[in-house]
Amino acid sequence: MRAIVAAPDTPEGFRLTEVPNPVPGPGQVLVEVRHAAVNAGEIRHLGVFPAGSVLGHDAAGYVARGATDGSGPREGERVVAFGAGAWARLAVFDVDSVAVVPAVVDLAEVAALPMVGLTALRTLRTSGALLGRRVLITGASGGVGRVAVQLARHGGAYVVAAVGSAARGAGLAALGADEVVVGLDAITDPVDVVLETVGGPSLVTAWGLLAPGGVLHSIGWASGEPAAFPVNSTFAPGPARTLRSFGDATAAGPDLAVLADLVARGVLRAPVGWRGSWQRLGEAADALRGRRVAGKVVLDLD
Ligand SMILES: NC(=O)c1ccc[n+]([C@@H]2O[C@H](COP(=O)([O-])OP(=O)(O)OC[C@H]3O[C@@H](n4cnc5c(N)ncnc54)[C@H](OP(=O)(O)O)[C@@H]3O)[C@@H](O)[C@H]2O)c1
Incomplete structure (x- = not known):
């Protein structure tokens, strides 16, 4: 063959x-x-x-x-x-x-859908309730990002989609992003959940935007750049912020069925x-x- x-x-x-x-x-x-x-x-x-x-x-x-x-x-x-x-x-x-x-x-x-859909679905599912919470998705122009924007919005979140340039943000509002931002510098309000796919400085900045009790999923490192966390940036009083790795694509079948069903119902493109x-x-x-x-x-x- x-x-x-x-x-x-x-x-x-x-x-x-x-x-x-x-x-x-x-x-x-x-x-x-x-x-x-x-x-x-x-x-x-x-x-x-x-x-x-x-x-x-x-x-x-x-x-x-x-x-x-x-x-x-x-x-x-x-x-x-x-x-x-x-x-x-x-x-x-x-x-x-x-x-x-x-x-x-x-x-x-x-x-x-398989790899990117499983990634978006499984990270959002382990983020707690999304209704009314602020979700930041970095690298939102990419495969994981474009699925995550739709699923987070479907879950009731306020979705902030971060991209590398205005042109790369095209189409994200139509998919459900409430805000499309170029880079992370313009974000002022804390976020409850981050799906981080860019790595390097993006990971460090996104961590700094995380609200107490929030969770950041470190999914990928598309930038290929190293991350240098400022001294004490992982220390804060109050409810803990969580940094989670992701890499679980095992037993994908049931979640692939969920994704296919979301497409069938017009929820996911x-x-x-x-x-x-x-x-x-x-x-x-x-x-x-x-x-x-x-x-x-x-x-x-x-
Ligand atoms: N942990 C896991 O199991 C898992 C699963 C799936 C994917 N991943 C990883 O997650 C990352 C995103 O996956 P994806 O499928 O969404 O990738 P993708 O379609 O290539 O999207 C990645 C996005 O990252 C941004 N980016 C910033 N700096 C970049 C650079 N130097 N080179 C390339 N892209 C850069 C780009 O957005 P702009 O052009 O707007 O800047 C791009 O759209 C990848 O690193 C992938 O390997 C991990």
């Missing part, structure tokens, strides 16, 4: 090539992938993947073979899935990391900012690295 694999010997770091078909084990389904999404980390950290390994984690398509124990979706069902090896004609996923897609939801759109053939991955990766994609890259496995 055709697949995109890690290729450290090429300038891009990947290649579209022939590889053996994957073989599902017990409790796994074989999926014929029609659309796959590209995550920022998969492009920025290509070097961590062993040469020849099939890349990608986000996919949508049709079940080609159900699990032998009868669990999970059946052959022919439309599914969205999360797991290693997604950028391939055929991919194997654990049954608990797959969800059936409602008929009204487009497979190319739902393919954009998949943030597809670039869509094209998987043969154009190099072009898409350049656009992602150059911060020219408003949300996600979705590849068609044509």
Whole structure:
């Protein structure tokens, strides 16, 4: 079958090539992938993947073979899935990391959601009640940000979306941002929750904006810059402020079903900012690295 694999010997770091078909084990389904999404980390950290390994984690398509124990979706069902090896004609996923897609939801759109949707959903869920609380989302122009803005607004929060330039803020108000700010300097009122995806100075400044009792989720480090916290900035009297790491994409299936249902009900719009053939991955990766994609890259496995 055709697949995109890690290729450290090429300038891009990947290649579209022939590889053996994957073989599902017990409790796994074989999926014929029609659309796959590209995550920022998969492009920025290509070097961590062993040469020849099939890349990608986000996919949508049709079940080609159900699990032998009868669990999970059946052959022919439309599914969205999360797991290693997604950028391939055929991919194997654990049954608990797959969800059936409602008929009204487009497979190319739902393919954009696994990694970023799980991240936004799970961090917001562990933030306590959102109704009437101020939620700051940094890197809001990106994939995680564009989902998080919508879900936070749906949860009743007052949403502050921070971006790198006015142009990168386009479309965020329509998605539910109450304020779109360029950088964090203009924010004066404390925030109760932060979804922080930029890292470096953004993380430090966002921490300083956190209200007593608030929670900051350190999701990503898109800037690649180090963070230097001023002395005593983690000390404050009163209710504790919390800094949480995030990296839990396990047993994704039930939450993928939640995300697909939110799309079906018109609550969530998949943030597809670039869509094209998987043969154009190099072009898409350049656009992602150059911060020219408003949300996600979705590849068609044509
Ligand atoms: N912990 C986890 O499990 C998890 C899950 C998903 C993602 N992540 C990480 O979270 C971060 C965001 O993910 P994403 O999918 O939303 O990425 P993305 O689509 O690339 O968005 C990242 C945003 O960060 C901003 N940014 C600021 N400085 C940047 C720089 N030097 N280079 C690139 N972007 C910069 C950009 O906004 P402006 O152009 O508006 O400045 C960009 O839109 C990434 O670091 C990713 O690896 C972690």
